[in-house]
Amino acid sequence: MTGNRQFSLDLLIVAALVVLTDIFVLVPPLSGSFLRTVLGLLLVLFLPGYALTAALLPAKKDLEGIERALLSLGLSIAITPLMGFGMNYTSWGIREIPVLAGLSAFTLLSCGAAYFRRSRLPETEAFNITGETFTSTLKTEIFEEIGYGTSKAFATLLVISMLASLGSLAYVIGSPRGEEPFTEFYILGPDRVAENYPTEYTPGNSGTVIVGVKNHEHRNVDYTMEVRLENHSMPLPEDQKYISLGHNESWEEPVTFTPSVEGNNMKLEFLLFNETEKSIPYRNTHLWINVTKET
Structure with a gap:
């Protein structure tokens, strides 16, 4: 153990990334940025495992650089859900x-333990990446220890593949698909819940359900609603038959109808047409009802 040992560059970077992640998550102006997502993925998928690996295996002979990286990934994938599972039984919950606080504290404490254990070893035996040795260590790990010829080509291909994968991940995160346009169309019972629908009728009696439409089409849409019993249209007021909604606007109103025919297990359909297709329903839902005479 020497008294003038440089602090390990890898542990310093891990600790800095943890602090940076906390800042980007907790500070509102930064919490919506792309870097927040990238740093969050690192904290979940790599940093805790790397710090724990460094604490458990402080010597160079314990594990080589590439193996350390792979073990770090595997341990992180195990640590994160275990921590979430444990927090589920606390007052904090998941x-x-x-x-964030749990993963940050675990990673920083592991970095401290790793530095302590490395400092107990002779400097030549402790795993240590400093600014001066980073380039030579990377070269050794990728080329010299793996070998030349076919092995060198394989190593180069492996590095390129890893970089391409990281680039693809960053692209997917940074360019998420836009929300697909859609319309919600639903019916609720009289209590505005999806149960206790009126399904038993006598001839001439009316029933009421709550019908809802929500426009998520990213444009204004003119809808047409129709109610059919056994393929026979039933009359609706004009303000319920024709519904115009802007994007993210909703319409939810009680719709009253009077069954016009008698029978059991009859299909009562609620059909919603959009402005571009008037013959095929854009959305539909239905109930099965009975209309019978009183005995």
């Missing part, structure tokens, strides 16, 4: 801030 929420963003408690999980």
Whole structure:
């Protein structure tokens, strides 16, 4: 053990990334940025495992660089859900801030333990990446220890594949698909819940359900609603038959109808047409009803 040992560059970077992640998650102006997502993925998928690996295996002979990286990934994938599982039984629960605090504290404490254990070893035996040795270590890990010829080509291909995978991941995260346009169309019972629908009728009696339409089409849409019993249209007021909604606007109103025919297990359909297709329903839902005479 020497008294003038440089602090390990890898542990310093891990600790800095943890602090940076906390800042990007907790500070509102930064919490919506692309870097927040990238740093969050690192904290979940790599940093805790790397710090734990460094604490458990402080010597160079314990594990080589590439093996350390792979073990770090595997341990992180195990640590994160285990921490979430444990927090589920606390008063904090599985929420963003408690999980962030738990992973950050675990990683920083592991970095401290790793530095302590490395400092107990002779400097030549401790695993250590400093600014001066980073380039030579990377070269040794990828080329010299793996070998030349076919092995060198394989190593180069492996590095390129890893970089391509990281680039693809960054592209997917940074360019998420836009929300697909759609319309919600639903019916509720009289209590505005999806149960206790009126399904038993006598001739001439009316029933009421709550019908809802929500426009997520990213444009204004003119809808037409129709109610059919056994393929026979039933009359509706004009303000319920024709519904115009802007994007993210909703319409939810009680719709009253009077069955016009008698029978059992009859299909009562609620059909919604959009402005571009008037013959085929854009959305539909239905109930099965009975209309029988009183005995």
